Amino acid sequence: xxxxxxxxxxxxxxxxxxxxxxxxxxxxxxxxxxxxxxxxxxxxxxxxxxxxxxxxxxxxxxxxxxxxxxxxxxxxxxxxxxxxxxxxxxxxxxxxxxxxxxxxxxxxxxxxxxxxxxxxxxxxxxxxxxxxxxxxxxxxxxxxxxxxxxxxxxxxxxxxxxxxxxxxxxxxxxxxxxxxxxxxxxxxxxxxxxxxxxxxxxxxxxxxxxxxxxxxxxxxxxxxxxxxxxxxxxxxxxxxxxxxxxxxxxxxxxxxxxxxxxxxxxxxxxxxxxxxxxxxxxxxxx
Numbered sequence: 693x694x695x696x697x698x699x700x701x702x703x704x705x706x707x708x709x710x711x712x713x714x715x716x717x718x719x720x721x722x723x724x725x726x727x728x729x730x731x732x733x734x735x736x737x738x739x740x741x742x743x744x745x746x747x748x749x750x751x752x753x754x755x756x757x758x759x760x761x762x763x764x765x766x767x768x769x770x771x772x773x774x775x776x777x778x779x780x781x782x783x784x785x786x787x788x789x790x791x792x793x794x795x796x797x798x799x800x801x802x803x804x805x806x807x808x809x810x811x812x813x814x815x816x817x818x819x820x821x822x823x824x825x826x827x828x829x830x831x832x833x834x835x836x837x838x839x840x841x842x843x844x845x846x847x848x849x850x851x852x853x854x855x856x857x858x859x860x861x862x863x864x865x866x867x868x869x870x871x872x873x874x875x876x877x878x879x880x881x882x883x884x885x886x887x888x889x890x891x892x893x894x895x896x897x898x899x900x901x902x903x904x905x906x907x908x909x910x911x912x913x914x915x916x917x918x919x920x921x922x923x924x925x926x927x928x929x930x931x932x933x934x935x936x937x938x939x940x941x942x943x944x945x946x947x948x949x950x951x952x953x954x955x956x957x958x959x960x961x962x963x964x965x966x967x968x969x970x971x972x973x974x975x976x977x978x
Contacts, residue, residue, distance in 0.1 A: 695947045697919070699836075699957030702843040706961040707751055713968045714752035724971040725754040726810065726964070727776045729787040731769070732762040737788045744786070747960045753967055756782065766795060770803060777805040783974055784810035784967035807973065810966035812865070821865045824872055829966045834866040836958035837898060837919050838873070840949065846896065846917050848873040854891045855879045856907070856935070857900035862921050866898055887911075899935040907936040909944045918948040921955050 714724060726748060730737050741757070748755040758772050769791075776782050785808045790797060806816040806828045812835075817828025829835075841848055853870050857863035858881045867877045875896070880887045891897055891911040899907050900921040912918060922935030934951030942948055949955055 694918075694942045694945045697840055697844050697917075697947055697949045697954065699840065699949070699954045702836075702840050702958045703961040705843060706839065706958070706965055707747070710751040710753075710961070710964050710968055713972070717968075717971060718752065722971065722975065723754055723781070724752070724784075724967050725756060725782050726784040726786065726967045727756045727758060727779075727782045727808075729758045729760075729769075729773060729776075729785070731760045731764055731788070731791050734788075740788065743960050744963065747964055751964050751968075753964055762792065769795075773803055777803075777808065780974070782808065783971040784808050784963075786811050786963065787813075789813070808970055810963055810970055812966075813861075818860060818865065821868045824868075829969070830869060831861050831865050832959045832962040832966065833921060833955060834862055834869055835962045836955050837862075837866050837921065838869050839958055839962065840919065840955065841896070841917075844947070846947070848875045848896070851875050851895040852893065853877045853896040853898065854894035855898040855900065856887070856891065857881065857898075857902065857921075859900065859902075862898075862900035866900070870898075901935050903935060904933050905935070905937040907941060909937075909940050912941055912945045914944060914946065916945045916947075918945050919955065920949050920951050923951050923956055 717724060728741060730741060745755055760769060776785055785804050801813045802815055804814055806814055809817045809828045812829040812831035814828060820827030821830050848870060853875045855863050855867050855877060858879050863879060867879055870877050878890060880890055888910045892913050894916060896917045898919045902922060904924045904926060918936060920934035920936045923932055926933040932952045
């Protein structure tokens, strides 16, 4: 039976620090604010928005929602986005992506002011992750993985870490964050040969394949820490599942994050943490 690395204690610890910083800012009449941009009424977006709203209320952050119909024009959308970029009372901006196909995602990502890119999606934020410099912010989910490892005091320095997946949202940025803490990192992807064999030798396995329940016992070992970043609705089982086939893998590893209740529950706290950091940085620049 593996030790469960639950996200709630990690999120609670982060939230406590956010509340302290928010209170300090409000004593100076500074109100941290996050602008959320949503197009359409997709269930996943609505659920995520509710989670953000709840967390903002808990931590004292003001949330402003910009909601657009599915057929919103690019001009209208980008005009509102630019107003948020220029508004000194808005400190963080989050756009629910992907937007409808007529929107170029690269243009969209880089239309957010890097100083307000609290989800770490723009090129400058990613450059900061890859160079180790304080440019923008790291992607929230990648940072959430690091927070879980650090909270549970799982040794990263010198550890052999295998990351399954090479996306700009998780795989590549979390690899850079791990290397910044002096881990030895191997990235596996769809063209990697003998992936299970490589993964099974890792001290820490980060699963971000996007393939539900694709990680089976042959990918792991009994001393391994497994961080499952994936999440999706399993129609057959009628429940949320991750990349890991949990029922079979849990008994074969030392530690593992559950789904739900693992990485995802920390991600929104990281988003709010980034809003506070952006707010503090903006005050220093004045």
